[in-house]
Amino acid sequence: MKTDGRRKSSNVEDRRGRSGGGAIALGGGGLGIVGIILFLLLGGNPTDLLDNASVSEPEQPYVETEQDKELADFVSVVLADTEDIWTELFQQQDLQYENPTLVLYTGQVQTACGFGSAAAGPFYCPGDRKLYIDLEFYDELQSSFKAPGDFAMAYVIAHEVGHHVQTLLGISDQVMPLRQKMSETEFNKYLVRFELQADYFAGVWAHHAQGLGYLEQGDLQEAITAAGAVGDDTIQKRARGYVVPESFTHGTAKQRIYWFEHGFELGTIKGGDTFSETER
Template identity: 65%
Template sequence: MEWKGRRGSKNIEDRRGMGGKTLVGGGIGSIVVLLIVMFLGGDQGDILNNLTTSPTNTEYVETAEDKELADFVSVVLADTEEVWTEIFKQEGMEYREPILVLYTGSVQSACGMAGAAVGPFYCPGDEKLYIDLSFYDELQSQFNAPGDFAMAYVIAHEVGHHVQKLLGISEEMAKIRSRVSEEEYNKYSVRLELQADYLAGVWAHHAQGMGVLEEGDLDEALNAASAVGDDTIQKRARGYVVPESFTHGTSEQRKRWFYRGFKAGNLENGDTFSAKEL
């Protein structure tokens, strides 16, 4: 992705090195469970609130690599602001820009305390995206999804959840959650997440129109979408899959809805809730 020397977003809140609390008593098994349930913007809910935390005073020193990655995500966020402001304007609406919070270790949000193990997430309560930049290394080493546009896809997906908040979809999901079983809600959650993938694809469509995509960028995003499918994560974690516990969709579904958004470039074709087949 062509990004160096381009405008960054003013909506960056840097909390790196501010201390706070870290999650304890989890281990790699709990990390995998958290990723399955909440990866890429899932609802933190009771999971975050029930995790044990302990204070930490780890000092943070920004490396050259950290600075470059922080600059990168700022440019990606600025691009999403430009794209969604224009799309909302065309629809007769006003786009309210979210804040992206950079943190290290753990962070307090309106959705509760979260550690880096949960991955990047969006909190509708404060309309902020949260990301520990160390996730970029995890994306490459643990999820086998290298490339800067893989990271751009992650950010665009979280921004997609913000778009859903502005469109009133998140509010409707909250109502649904209060009246259905967990297994039934999981089906709605899959549709919510696939729609966020579609919206990430919409952004990528317009990013291509801006001339900032490079050869291989689309493949990086599709590979990342596939890498974080529920079936792929569960198979790696436990050796088998439990479809009724899916909350984000399969690898194939995530790739397909992202690509559908990339080809369409609009809001109209992204109604995953009415789709007969996902």
């Protein structure tokens, strides 16, 4: 993805080295990013991570490396792209887009949604309308998920921005209260649709980024590879050799790829009704 000399977002909050500690430790043993994701997909309750968490202090203060700086600059450019593209798309619908803030942190962070850990990967908090990313996830994306490339990381950011779009459109307020009205298995079906829609919106962003001439050869495939790598079935098969569909929360690799590609093809807000197209 072409980023040299391009605008960086001013909506980046750098808390690296100021998060107050290292990774969450569960039961006395630390879990990495992949470990936390597998814990959730294998039926773990996210609140258990908070209830059983103990915080270990960092051995030394954070020092930004040249690689860290380059990646921070990259995500800032990607965020700027999402700002420009979604502002225009919202204007076309006579709506006003509000830019989210992207928080860079290390280890752990306090949010309006509660305590967050890098072990869980990038996330979006609708309570403060901020995206949270520990840049070490980029290494995990390459090594553990086998999804290398800068546009793989761009897809991750665009997916989280997709959740922000859902918040602004009122979709989050329609879906999340359902958690209290149905069983976990039934709600998971809605949660999958919710996540697939964020993938669709990521594809919409990529469509317009390509139209602006920012994509390079191979970028689209990097995003598709990343989408497939974080499919529920892909992760569960790798973890235990079989899948439990009723525990899915994000969708299969095939579904995630389909909806990202569908958004990339259409490039419009309309067309992303993942809740109606339950067969995909």
